[in-house]
Amino acid sequence: MEAKQYVDGVLKEINKTNPGEKEFIDAATEVLNSLVPVFDKHPEFMRAALLERIVEPERQIIFRVPWVDDNGNVKVNRGFRVQFNSAIGPYKGGLRLHPSVNLSIVKFLGFEQIFKNSLTGLPIGGGKGGSDFNPKGKSDNEIMRFCQSFMAELYKYIGGNMDVPAGDIGVGGREIGYLYGYYKKLKSLSEQAVLTGKGLTFGGSLARTEATGYGLVYFTDEMLKDNKTSFEGKTVVISGSGNVAIYATQKAQELGAKVVALSDSNGYIYDENGINLDVVKEIKEIKRGRIKEYLHSVPSAKYEDGCKNIWKIKCDIALPCATQEEIDEEAAKILVQNGVKVVAEGANMPSTLVAIDVFQSNNVLFGPAKAANAGGVACSALEMSQNSMRLSWTFEEVDEKLQEIMKNIYHNAKNAAHEYGHEGNILMGANIAGFMKVAEAMMAQGIV
Numbered sequence: 001m002e003a004k005q006y007v008d009g010v011l012k013e014i015n016k017t018n019p020g021e022k023e024f025i026d027a028a029t030e031v032l033n034s035l036v037p038v039f040d041k042h043p044e045f046m047r048a049a050l051l052e053r054i055v056e057p058e059r060q061i062i063f064r065v066p067w068v069d070d071n072g073n074v075k076v077n078r079g080f081r082v083q084f085n086s087a088i089g090p091y092k093g094g095l096r097l098h099p100s101v102n103l104s105i106v107k108f109l110g111f112e113q114i115f116k117n118s119l120t121g122l123p124i125g126g127g128k129g130g131s132d133f134n135p136k137g138k139s140d141n142e143i144m145r146f147c148q149s150f151m152a153e154l155y156k157y158i159g160g161n162m163d164v165p166a167g168d169i170g171v172g173g174r175e176i177g178y179l180y181g182y183y184k185k186l187k188s189l190s191e192q193a194v195l196t197g198k199g200l201t202f203g204g205s206l207a208r209t210e211a212t213g214y215g216l217v218y219f220t221d222e223m224l225k226d227n228k229t230s231f232e233g234k235t236v237v238i239s240g241s242g243n244v245a246i247y248a249t250q251k252a253q254e255l256g257a258k259v260v261a262l263s264d265s266n267g268y269i270y271d272e273n274g275i276n277l278d279v280v281k282e283i284k285e286i287k288r289g290r291i292k293e294y295l296h297s298v299p300s301a302k303y304e305d306g307c308k309n310i311w312k313i314k315c316d317i318a319l320p321c322a323t324q325e326e327i328d329e330e331a332a333k334i335l336v337q338n339g340v341k342v343v344a345e346g347a348n349m350p351s352t353l354v355a356i357d358v359f360q361s362n363n364v365l366f367g368p369a370k371a372a373n374a375g376g377v378a379c380s381a382l383e384m385s386q387n388s389m390r391l392s393w394t395f396e397e398v399d400e401k402l403q404e405i406m407k408n409i410y411h412n413a414k415n416a417a418h419e420y421g422h423e424g425n426i427l428m429g430a431n432i433a434g435f436m437k438v439a440e441a442m443m444a445q446g447i448v
């Protein structure tokens, strides 16, 4: 059978067997289409039904999460953990707490995670989880009770050699602390490598907080250098104002760029003089407030309700760091008209498939999420290593390893694109390089 026919057949089957799972189907379509040249070269992968196996999670767990709010009302949310692929190591991937979370979103994230984790060069498989719980406006005690109830079920399925969750949207150091505390109580053991993103006093790694944002900028910097340019003097627009966006802003500013915009789910700020990150950190990391409050400290900045128009701001580099599908075809076309040169994804799947086509057909340098935002999970794997060795590396040691990993990811993706006849297409290269390692491991392990 021809490779293209094989891939089309599997995609047709995915559409049939996962009805309504738009995000998962989009993610699978993007990855599978780019693997056609691989199957041309490796017909043995088709005979082993590699694609049919890789698109089916090894295990999916869906569970009830009951908890009591501060007024004594009983609330119920739905919890998820999708253990997608363990061919190269324990399942690894974050937990997302956001009202939009459903099985399709968790599956798309888990699927992407397989290839992202493979690209880091570290021995970690792919998984993802979360809940439709909305942490916004909840007290610390409510967050703690929710996390404890969530862990009361999840603990049965995770472990340092089994499945190692971490943070994602709505899950930062506070939530990981509560989750870890309850896991330890339920299991009566101190197993630090069961979660990453922990506090520094109980097994966390220096630089984990910064890793995804810094890693995104290291990756983009390598891509810029390879194209004989740099961040110096560039105007940058970054969406989001959470963990990834804040540390991407910090590193881009350190490299001489001017970051002029940030957003949250209510709207965006524009500061033509360059964002004052101390003000943003105070609002987001300490007060857990809204981005609009930036204007209290910097009245010359502008605020607009709604997030979409952030992409109308003229910039050289766009780093979407909020959420999936935030750049659609229209936004991509406006970015291109305004002269954007580089788009690198800090969030997972922030550009729709059509938006990616717009960027690629207009020669915009495009850094896909699974390569560009792999710094967080890479650093999580370094946290696991430190936990196993029972020692802690310095910030500089971790940061140096992170820089090396991000540079390697860029070059491995670029080389894979070249090898398979798609010179310069970092998206295809990342998919192929990430897939090859998992494919070889799956081939070696038989039909499991």
Ligand code: NDP
Residues within 6 Å of the ligand: 167, 168, 169, 170, 171, 212, 239, 240, 241, 242, 243, 244, 245, 263, 264, 265, 266, 307, 321, 322, 323, 324, 346, 347, 348, 373, 374, 376, 377
């Ligand atoms: P945070 O929860 O820290 O921040 C998310 C930011 O995005 C907030 O500013 C939030 O605004 C905004 N946001 C969330 N949903 C929407 C929406 N529907 N529309 C507009 N804005 C929205 O999450 P992270 O920074 O950790 O994650 C951001 C992205 O990066 C996600 O796609 C995540 O999967 C990805 N990622 C994160 C990694 C990590 O290490 N944290 C690793 C790899 C990828 P508000 O405050 O109003 O909700």
